[in-house]
Amino acid sequence: MTPSIPKVLFNFLLALKANNTREWMLENKKEYLANEKTLKICYAAIENGLNTSDKISKTKIFRINRDIRFSKNKTPYNVHRSVSFSRAGAQRRGGYYLRLEPGNSYMAGGFFDPNSADLFRIRKEFERDASEIREILNQKEFKNVFGGFNQENAVKTAPKGFSKEAENIDLIRLKSYFVMHRFTDEEVFASDFIEKLLSYYQLLRPFFDSMSDVLTTDLNGVSLIEHA
Template sequence: MSNTVPKQSFDFLKKLAKNNHRDWMTENKKEYLESEKMLKQFYAEILSGLSETDEIEKQKIFRINRDIRFSKDKTPYNVHRSISWSRAGVHRRGGYYLRLEPGNSLMAGGFFSPEPKDLLRIRKEFEIDSQPIREILSNKCFNMYFNGFNQKFVVKTAPKGFKKEGPNIDLIRLKSFFVTRNFTDEEVFAPSFNKNLISYYELFRPYFDYMSEVLTTDLNGESLL
């Protein structure tokens, strides 16, 4: 793979963080567009790599403009660049995510804020039998790079209809089911970053396959498709 994350993109984001207003962005729009062009070449490499072992339906590049309608922070621009790749077909669940930000880059994969029907189905599955998901999360290769589900989004005690003293309440309390891995700037700029990133994403596949089966069957294991 030839394309890497351009250092110019991080240079631009660092300057944006210090000059986060529309006048500055207008004056530096050319640099921004050049940075985006180079990043899109990098994204294309990742998409190509993912497509070798998975079916990707959609690539979404998140806007640099922030939605400030309901935020106390009125700075107009994100100081990171983010992208996601969605898997194709109702029988393939899960998605890949990447955020590039000076000093704060990360990758993620899984299920972020699933719709209520899916969330209940996942929780019911974990309530009945948590062994499959715990085996996936504790797999040696998987656990080498990811440290379990992100614990940022949880209910305080137990969701409605679930016992707070249940043996699997640690999983049931979660509102999202995704894992993350952070990267230093040195790792991001390394020539091997493309290859490494794709190999990390491929570690998600057993998890995605398991969750896809859960979300396309009922509690008796009967197909919903």
């Protein structure tokens, strides 16, 4: 039986948001640990589901403790829970993400803030030909679920070395290449949430496969990895 996300998790996160102190967390540590145990079961079910059609090398559960060293916001805890799933092997690029937060839950997948070499390689590919990625983005079900690449992180005109008149400048301007889908609280609590989440992750595979081909070859199509 597939596990479900319990409503008590969101009740806890709402209470934490209203009482974001170490003292409150200490008083409610037992409930926090119980929620984390349930979440780990859910995360394991998601990883197992992903592994039926993909290969996952690592599940990263993000800490509830905030890094407040360089932040004006000194509250010690995040008021959401999040997890990411990394794909295995140099030939499998892209990653899966899930954030659970009252009123702000979403899944995402793709290439968030890629390193400079990867970003340049992606941009050069799209400068030359973006027909394959556009076909994926415009696939009906993909477009209905995700809409398209998140547009928040982009340069204003054109990156250095690229023309602002380039045919695919809308893609070249981006600094990250990922898509998102938001969930209502009711959808998160539904018994079929994990199945729905996995179906959305599955929709990412053509996108991941295409981008993996780009990032593991040079502009001449020659493989950059010794073993696939």
